[in-house]
Amino acid sequence: MDADAKSELLEAAQHELMKHHWDTFCTEPLSIAEGGKGVIVPGCVACRKLLYTNNQYLSHLAVDVLPQILEDVLKDNKNS
Numbered sequence: 001m002d003a004d005a006k007s008e009l010l011e012a013a014q015h016e017l018m019k020h021h022w023d024t025f026c027t028e029p030l031s032i033a034e035g036g037k038g039v040i041v042p043g044c045v046a047c048r049k050l051l052y053t054n055n056q057y058l059s060h061l062a063v064d065v066l067p068q069i070l071e072d073v074l075k076d077n078k079n080s
């Protein structure tokens, strides 16, 4: 693999990883203020997964996100 291909893969992986930012989101479409049953919770916005601590967030990246990225990268690499 040449340097260009490597930096391309790195860029694609970083792009995927950065989708999983830790923020707050609403569990239901409507917030309580709007009359819905939704609650604002902290977690991964992309996966809508509850994550209360920085440690849980890092585990999510390492356990859920990274394997998927690697799998996609390796699959693409095999095809080319």
Ligand SMILES: [Zn+2]
Binding pocket: 020, 044, 045, 046, 047, 048, 049, 060, 065
């Ligand atoms: Zn996520």
